Amino acid sequence: MTYEEMLAKQLKLSVFLAVIFLVTMFSVPLLNYFATEAMLQPVLGIPFVWLFVGVCFHVEFWILAVIYTRASNRWEEMVEDDG
Amino acid sequence: MMDNLPLIAGLVVLIATIVIGLWSARKSATLSDYWVAGRSVGVFTNASAISSNYLSAASFLGVAAAVWGSGFDGVWYATGFAAGYILLLFFIASPLRRFGKYTIPDFCEGRFNSRRLRQVGITCTMVISTLYIIAQMVGVGTVMEAIVPGMPFELGLAILGTIITLYVTFGGMTGVTLTQMLQFWIMITAILLPLFVLLPKYGYGEILQHAYQQTEVREEGPTTITGDSAFTETEQERFPTGHSWIAPFGKYNLFSSISLLVALVCGTAGLPHILARFYTNPDGAKARWSTVWVLVFIGIFYITTPIWGAYGRMVLGVDAVMYDEAGEPGPNTAMFLISEQAGQWAKALIAAGGVAAVLSTISGLLIALSSAIAHDLYGEILKPDASDKSKIIAAKVAVIACGVVAILLSMGFRKWGIAWMVGLAFAVAASTLFPLLVSGIWWSKMTEAGAIAGASLGGIVSTVIVVGRFTDLWAFDQPALISVPLAFIAIFVVSKMTWKDQSEDTKSFLNKAFHALHRPDAKAPKTEEEQAAS
Numbered sequence: 001m002t003y004e005e006m007l008a009k010q011l012k013l014s015v016f017l018a019v020i021f022l023v024t025m026f027s028v029p030l031l032n033y034f035a036t037e038a039m040l041q042p043v044l045g046i047p048f049v050w051l052f053v054g055v056c057f058h059v060e061f062w063i064l065a066v067i068y069t070r071a072s073n074r075w076e077e078m079v080e081d082d083g
Numbered sequence: 084m085m086d087n088l089p090l091i092a093g094l095v096v097l098i099a100t101i102v103i104g105l106w107s108a109r110k111s112a113t114l115s116d117y118w119v120a121g122r123s124v125g126v127f128t129n130a131s132a133i134s135s136n137y138l139s140a141a142s143f144l145g146v147a148a149a150v151w152g153s154g155f156d157g158v159w160y161a162t163g164f165a166a167g168y169i170l171l172l173f174f175i176a177s178p179l180r181r182f183g184k185y186t187i188p189d190f191c192e193g194r195f196n197s198r199r200l201r202q203v204g205i206t207c208t209m210v211i212s213t214l215y216i217i218a219q220m221v222g223v224g225t226v227m228e229a230i231v232p233g234m235p236f237e238l239g240l241a242i243l244g245t246i247i248t249l250y251v252t253f254g255g256m257t258g259v260t261l262t263q264m265l266q267f268w269i270m271i272t273a274i275l276l277p278l279f280v281l282l283p284k285y286g287y288g289e290i291l292q293h294a295y296q297q298t299e300v301r302e303e304g305p306t307t308i309t310g311d312s313a314f315t316e317t318e319q320e321r322f323p324t325g326h327s328w329i330a331p332f333g334k335y336n337l338f339s340s341i342s343l344l345v346a347l348v349c350g351t352a353g354l355p356h357i358l359a360r361f362y363t364n365p366d367g368a369k370a371r372w373s374t375v376w377v378l379v380f381i382g383i384f385y386i387t388t389p390i391w392g393a394y395g396r397m398v399l400g401v402d403a404v405m406y407d408e409a410g411e412p413g414p415n416t417a418m419f420l421i422s423e424q425a426g427q428w429a430k431a432l433i434a435a436g437g438v439a440a441v442l443s444t445i446s447g448l449l450i451a452l453s454s455a456i457a458h459d460l461y462g463e464i465l466k467p468d469a470s471d472k473s474k475i476i477a478a479k480v481a482v483i484a485c486g487v488v489a490i491l492l493s494m495g496f497r498k499w500g501i502a503w504m505v506g507l508a509f510a511v512a513a514s515t516l517f518p519l520l521v522s523g524i525w526w527s528k529m530t531e532a533g534a535i536a537g538a539s540l541g542g543i544v545s546t547v548i549v550v551g552r553f554t555d556l557w558a559f560d561q562p563a564l565i566s567v568p569l570a571f572i573a574i575f576v577v578s579k580m581t582w583k584d585q586s587e588d589t590k591s592f593l594n595k596a597f598h599a600l601h602r603p604d605a606k607a608p609k610t611e612e613e614q615a616a617s
Contacts (some may be wrong), residue, residue: 003598006603014174044426
């Protein structure tokens with residue numbers, strides 16, 4: 001893989017994962033606004049929005065972070081030329 | 084004896100910190116040791132230190148209090164504070180480390196070959212870190228008030244503030260790294276252990292249900308610890324009860340909720356004292372893994388804080404919280420009151436965690452502030468030909484000066500409340516350094532003029548909005564949703580307009596600096612220390 005290819009792949013992955021992160025993060029206030037009661041329905045005995053924002057978001061962050069880091073570091077090791 | 088446990092626990096943390104800080108002074112022999120711990124900090128150690136640096140008194144004591152007082156809207160703080168590390172990981176951490184500098188102003192000048200941008204970087208670092216350190220120093224005084232019976236705020240602040248300043252002066256970043264690692268594990272133990280005792284009787288859902296019902300039966304409204312009414316009628320509307328406590332928008336409307344999230348997410352990724360820690364990793368790949376572990380460490384922490392807040396509301400009701408002068412639930416009391424339910428040992432743990440939280444964040448802020456003065460202003464602008472020995476002396480003088488000024492400012496600012504200062508620090512960081520760093524790292528055609536325009540516009544707009552709210556000119560107090568996009572737009576438009584006027588030499592420099600940020604570690608240009616070593 002060339003340096004330029006690696007850079008393009010890293011940026012593409014960063015933007016892709018950032019979009020997933022931003023969409024899930026900022027859709028919650030909108031869902032809270034337009035579907036308040038649905039967001040308060042209990043899941044495992046806990047209002048859904050408390051569970052989602054207080055717990056599930058963190059798990060999402062961990063998954064996104066590991067995906068990005070493993071891929072980025074692997075691509076950097078695969079760079080063959082000096083650009 | 085049992086009544087003194089919190090004081091003893093706080094003292095143990097303090098003594099351990101002083102010993103480690105002074106012991107590590109022997110290891111701070113060079114400039115690289117002093118500012119970036121010799122760039123030799125491993126993933127686990129740096130992740131612990133970054134987490135500790137970030138988990139201030141506001142997080143350790145304040146987020147649970149925010150959930151207690153504001154319900155679901157307080158939970159956004161627990162998630163938003165962690166979320167910023169995602170953008171930091173995707174767009175900033177590794178390239179910033181790879182650039183091989185010491186400070187954010189170093190990045191500003193090195194990326195654009197611009198002395199003026201170094202000055203912009205210094206200004207941003209000073210403003211953000213000063214606002215932040217004042218709030219943390221106020222936290223020092225209130226923590227001392229809480230764990231030392233009869234201790235006046237000013238005396239507690241002066242004693243603990245002086246101790247922090249001294250161990251940072253001698254230990255530099257090397258000492259701060261080791262002490263922050265220790266402090267993080269004290270904090271995480273302190274926040275988790277009492278929950279294992281408090282929680283078995285109830286599930287999270289049951290706690291929320293009880294907390295929600297508890298607030299419904301309180302009609303007299305919250306009081307201060309002396310029994311006086313905490314709020315005027317208007318102020319009471321700011322603190323939700325019943326359904327509005329458990330439901331969203333009890334405190335913030337839709338626009339303010341989104342704007343708060345933008346400030347927390349982008350502001351975290353623009354805090355100079357956090358960013359500086361990424362320079363301490365040996366390479367970019369390890370900087371990435373450090374960020375992943377930070378997300379895990381602080382994620383575990385922030386998952387528990389809403390449980391603490393809801394538990395406090397369930398067991399003690401609204402009335403038990405002591406509110407501060409600004410009408411916010413007093414972060415110094417909430418966690419102590421809740422932990423007392425498990426016993427004095429739990430209160431002692433929270434005291435130890437509270438002391439660790441203020442020590443760790445202030446030490447990181449002192450490094451950021453003093454590096455802007457001693458390294459960027461003195462070492463790079465005023466006296467670039469000074470010897471390393473002179474620069475280290477300047478560094479130590481700067482730490483002491485910053486510590487003394489921060490202590491004095493905090494004594495004067497306490498009566499104004501600290502929440503708006505932390506809010507302003509996040510808003511300015513989100514609107515200045517965050518857009519500058521992300522655009523500078525990922526857009527090769529960004530120009531000096533674009534960077535200055537973006538940082539200036541973002542800084543001015545965010546400051547005007549927050550100060551206007553503080554002086555009651557308007558009610559809106561969450562500027563990030565306006566100021567952050569404006570900063571990015573200004574960077575884009577001005578860079579586009581000025582790119583064609585750049586000389587070929589300038590374009591070549593900007594292109595070279597851009598690739599120095601991204602070239603894999605093995606192929607990256609050597610840092611100044613590596614060049615000196617070879």
